[in-house]
Amino acid sequence: LVEGGLLLGLALALYMAYRLFFGKKEDEPAVQEEEQLEDPEDESLIPMKIFYGTQTGTAEDFASDLSKQAKHSGFKPEIVNIEDYDHEAELSNETFAVFLMATYGEGEATDSAAEFDTWMSDTSNEISLEGLKFCVFALGNKQYEKFCDMGKRTDENLVRLGASRLLPVGLGDDDDAIEDDFVSWKEKFFAMTKVKFGTSSDGKDMKFEPNWTVNVMSPNESRNSRYVSGYHPPPSTKDNIELAKVCSNIELRQDTKGGSSRQIDFEISSSSLSYITADNLGICPRNDHKTAARLCKHLGVPPAAVFECEAKDGQLTGIPSKCSAMDAMLWHLDINNAPKKRFLNLISEFATDEKEAELLKKLASPAGKQDYEKMVIGARMTMPRLFETFPSLKRHRDKDFHFPELQPNPKRSRSGVTFETFLEICPKLQPRYYTIASSSKAQPDKISILMSVVEDGVCTHFLQGLRENHDSAPIFVRPSSFRLPKQISTPILMIGPGTGLAPFVGFVQEFQLLKESKDLSEWEGEKVLYFGCRRRDEDFLHRERLQNAKKCGVINQLHTAFSREQKNKIYVQHLMRKTKNAEEIYRMLKKGGYVYVCGATAMGREVKSAVVNVFSEMEKVSLAEAAKIVDKMAEPGGTYIQELW
Secondary structure: OHHHHHHHHHHHHHHHHHHHHHHHHHHHHHHHHHHHHOOOOOOOOEEEEEEEEOOOOHHHHHHHHHHHHHHOOOEEEEEEEHHHOOHHHHHHHOOEEEEEEEEEOOOEEOHHHHHHHHHHHOOOOOOOOOOOEEEEEEEEOOOOOOOOHHHHHHHHHHHHOOOEEOOOOEEEEOOOOHHHHHHHHHHHHHHHHHHHHOOOOOOOOOOOOOOEEEEEOOHHHHHOOOOOOOOOOOOOOOOOOEEEEEEEEEEOOOOOOOOOEEEEEEEOOOOOOOOOOOOEEEEOOOOOHHHHHHHHHHHOOOOOOEEEEEEOOOOOOOOOOEEEHHHHHHHHEOOOOOOOHHHHHHHHHHOOOHHHHHHHHHHHOHHHHHHHHHHHHHOOOOHHHHHHHOHHHOOOOOOOOOOOOOOOOOOOOOOOOOHHHHHHHOOEOOOEEEEEOOOOOOOOOEEEEEEEOOOOOHHHHHHHOOOOOOOEEEEEEEOOOOOOOOOOOOOEEEEOOHHHHHHHHHHHHHHHHHHHHHOOOOOOOOEEEEEEEOOOOOOOOOHHHHHHHHHOOOOOEEEEEEOOOOOOOOOHHHHHOOHHHHHHHHHHHHOOOEEEEEEOHHHHHHHHHHHHHHHHHHHOOOHHHHHHHHHHHOOOOOOEEEEEO
16 A cells, blocks of 8 residues: 555656646647637628728728727728729729728819729729629719719729629718718618628717827927927828928019919929929928917927827828927918817817817717807817817816826716827818929929918918028929820910919910920910909909010910909800800810810809800700710810819
């Protein structure tokens, strides 16, 4: 027994030793299996791509909203800028996608979606999208003739390539209440996903969940950070933005009582920038210092405080990764425009006063449309005024840059809006675009633009205050649809009232240069310009230049409409309908002439109607038949080209 007990004890000791030295390694596979079971990417979630094509940032904001709600609805969403997506290689592998597509101008794709649109619209494209289910929400403005055309075109092309449409295309009108349109569409979207995918959420708005990591430095850290104040491009930009010095900033009106219209010239000889006549110039505007300082005060952040930020999910923030609070307010946050409903809904969560929180939520709802129009749009509310109207949103830090202990409202999740939160949810300041008003052949080292100073206009007030040979502005160049015909003899019809004259100033410069270089006694091909303004002695922009161009034969005809010089207002479209002018227009276009129209959307519609009327009368056909002729001319790559806003 003793001997057996010794053997048993020895066996037990050996077993324990084995467990001590080798048991851990033996258990490792089991631990690994357990870790594999805890994969953070839950396979039960439904993959969902959210593509957006945007020009002003609205589609991107909508994509963020949809993504956050989809996460609570059983989806695994991924937001993708369509510009960054390899659609040729990857789209056929997707199973469920949402396309939020904005329309730019008259039915065109935004700059970021142009390549995707061209590829999708190519009828020789043989890709099959039979495995893809999709929905489209189109963003547009009913002021334009081809309302939401990019979104509609995307929807049609997806179906043509075999994809399955789960919802009729949603339409958002920026001229009315695009946010309400999107909310209404989301309700339909999540109701559909319940049926199609068995998801649980009804798509109600979720509470704000921060996605950014923001580290605000202390005063000492900020001073020692070696941060250089000024404009710094955000990591999200793909444009070649450079600072260009203003070499000229002149008033163009004869009388400024009714407003101001200016020409700004930028020196680019020392930069890498270049352009082609009638390209678009992008300008990154700056908010005014007083408004920026007021908002810093309301958020309790010292203007000189430096911070670092990044998005947790790897998305680009639209803010430089290192920036000061003041520079963020000046250059990167949209603080002067009226707060959008989406923003009011998000920020309501942080109001410490329950009544203020409820009013903010009401303003953000479709039911509060009239109140929103009156209190926000009609009152021209800015971000600082929002905090002054709803003071419980304010947040205060002490002199050492720390929050004092606050007694939070038990009914509210937070106490005031922090700078870090505001930085993430505030809409980002977007570039403004101007058609270049100079010829790249006549002045390759200088870019000119025309602009009218708009009341409360962030960019125009910024430009108006720039000092010659002293101040600079962040600018970049983008191509436009305006391109002169290759043949110098091609007839050219130009219609540009007001600052819509801009591209034609460049055209006239180029015509003059070509005429002189060709040493022609008579200018080849008809060049006809229609210009309109209020009065010839008030706002006739570049009057002497245009009159001299006509006198010297650089342009054949200069037709001017002065709308306020007689009892009945006369605009450029009225001049175009006159018999002699109509005959001239018809003759030019039948020779393969080009029509260029630049200016306001309403003017563009009327001008197009006038051209339709010309064809109807000259060819003795119905207006419907004439419209088909002009619409054919206006197709991409055609001879009827518009840049309207």
